[in-house]
Amino acid sequence: MAIVNFFIHVxxxxxxxxxxxxxxxxxxGISGLMNFGHVAYxxxxxxxxxxxxxxxxxxxxxLFSGMALAGLFGFIISLPTASLKxxxxxxxxxxxxxIIRLFFLNEQWLAEGPFxxxxxxxPLASLFPENYPIFYLLMAMFFMAxxxxxxxxxxxxxxxxxxxxxxxxxxxxxxxxKEVHLFKIHGMVIGAIxxxxxxxxxxxxxxFISPDHFMPIETFLIWVMIVIGGRGNNIGAxxxxxxxxxLYISTRFLKDYVGIPADILASLRMFMIGxxxxxxxxxxxxxxxxxxxxxxKIK
Amino acid sequence: MLSVKEVYKSFDALMxxxxxxxxxxxxxxxxxxxxxxxxxxxLFNVLSGxxxxxxxxxxxxxxxxxxxPPHEIAKKGILRTFQITVVPKRMTVLENMxxxxxxxxxxxxxxxxxxxxxxxxxxxxxxxxxxxxxxxxGLENLKDEYSGNLSGGQQKLLSLGRALMADPEVILLDEPxxxxxxxxxxxLLGFLRELRERGRTLVIVEHDMNVISSLCDIVxxxxxxxxxxxxxxxxxxxxKRVIEAYLGGRKDAHS
Numbered sequence: 001m002a003i004v005n006f007f008i009h010v011x012x013x014x015x016x017x018x019x020x021x022x023x024x025x026x027x028x029g030i031s032g033l034m035n036f037g038h039v040a041y042x043x044x045x046x047x048x049x050x051x052x053x054x055x056x057x058x059x060x061x062x063l064f065s066g067m068a069l070a071g072l073f074g075f076i077i078s079l080p081t082a083s084l085k086x087x088x089x090x091x092x093x094x095x096x097x098x099i100i101r102l103f104f105l106n107e108q109w110l111a112e113g114p115f116x117x118x119x120x121x122x123p124l125a126s127l128f129p130e131n132y133p134i135f136y137l138l139m140a141m142f143f144m145a146x147x148x149x150x151x152x153x154x155x156x157x158x159x160x161x162x163x164x165x166x167x168x169x170x171x172x173x174x175x176x177x178k179e180v181h182l183f184k185i186h187g188m189v190i191g192a193i194x195x196x197x198x199x200x201x202x203x204x205x206x207x208f209i210s211p212d213h214f215m216p217i218e219t220f221l222i223w224v225m226i227v228i229g230g231r232g233n234n235i236g237a238x239x240x241x242x243x244x245x246x247l248y249i250s251t252r253f254l255k256d257y258v259g260i261p262a263d264i265l266a267s268l269r270m271f272m273i274g275x276x277x278x279x280x281x282x283x284x285x286x287x288x289x290x291x292x293x294x295x296x297k298i299k
Numbered sequence: 300m301l302s303v304k305e306v307y308k309s310f311d312a313l314m315x316x317x318x319x320x321x322x323x324x325x326x327x328x329x330x331x332x333x334x335x336x337x338x339x340x341x342l343f344n345v346l347s348g349x350x351x352x353x354x355x356x357x358x359x360x361x362x363x364x365x366x367x368p369p370h371e372i373a374k375k376g377i378l379r380t381f382q383i384t385v386v387p388k389r390m391t392v393l394e395n396m397x398x399x400x401x402x403x404x405x406x407x408x409x410x411x412x413x414x415x416x417x418x419x420x421x422x423x424x425x426x427x428x429x430x431x432x433x434x435x436x437g438l439e440n441l442k443d444e445y446s447g448n449l450s451g452g453q454q455k456l457l458s459l460g461r462a463l464m465a466d467p468e469v470i471l472l473d474e475p476x477x478x479x480x481x482x483x484x485x486x487l488l489g490f491l492r493e494l495r496e497r498g499r500t501l502v503i504v505e506h507d508m509n510v511i512s513s514l515c516d517i518v519x520x521x522x523x524x525x526x527x528x529x530x531x532x533x534x535x536x537x538x539k540r541v542i543e544a545y546l547g548g549r550k551d552a553h554s
Contacts, residue, residue, distance in 0.1 A: 158405030168387030177373035295443040
């Protein structure tokens, strides 16, 4: 039974991280927005949803509020920075990610600071006293599919096409009448909203969150997922999440089988992921599944 | 149609444009020639809003357009191409074309979900139009090819086609024939003449005197950021100052 529970856990985490990689892919892969602070929106979704439900709000209200606040933060961050060049923009996003973590770390009155929030309610837990993880797995899969669907529709739309043009040639886009900074703000907000969704799902699954869960390394892991999976491809984003997350979680149990202390193993795990990233960048830079070429059927 | 009045532009100590006066008549092809660094591309950048002018005024159909950002100038009906061809490389030829039309409902994220029918109809119309233009340019077989895989000449044609998708009144073409093979150049020139016949207004930066004389109604010659001569291609080629500054005084300059 233990192995089944383990797989259920892996798949739930893959579902949550797929939502993160899909939303980051929308920004990085499609819109060319170098977001290195994706974890900020994840954290906002998690904390908002946790705090609201702990105060007695229903789960869905917490979830939607988490998404909305994450989107709002994305909007606030991108409003003054949308006209920055990609490299400066990237720096801003790193800072934004750390600001959110440090905010929750230092503002103890709000969310217990470094001690984190414990006892975050699990939605509909009373309905599934036996196999709750299976219910959560279905929910995670549902939201992953929902995110995938929204992203696919957006990418195939004229809106997604304009974002791709901005990714490829920004000056050309403005010479063709596209208001580049508005599109960038849209890209940032949409990605942030879905990272907020992932955050909420994460908080209610773990039932405990603390600022330690939202270190910059998380953003790095999501980046690795989309680089390995294939930038600009939604299936790739999911495959990347599956690869990295299962590698990440399963190596945790290596200590039971090999005589390596846990702290060394943790570093070794990051080393492995970093090594994988280097291999991909060198030998398969387009990732496992490359961006789909759009062909139009002509009637 | 488009008039430039006393426009100045400098970069630090370099005066790139000095008191430029220029009039582009409707339904004509206006040529801009001059040695490298004479200010042609700078003028294009000022006209299309990529650079702000230091002084002077630019009017499009009696309306001031200097100071407007590039996307607004584009929406008024003035589109430009770039000297070094820019194409979104990882997008297909047809996608390139479909980027151009203004007023696409589907470019608003929420409309994608709320009014998919309207968007689909718009897309179908735009695809039809794109295929017509690609057919004119001889690119129809490449419609699903990544534009980054096209030859330099084909990319130039695609840039022009993409501009046409937006139905601009004025097209600013920066060296449309540079790097294009002779066969394709002939085809391109024919196409540009046809555009004038269909009522469009073109402004062309070009180095090739043959292209200029076979195409342009009026030519402005720039040197060191100043207009040193204006006239028909024949007049220009006889102008002493032009021969000195640009044509290099070669006897065979106008052969």
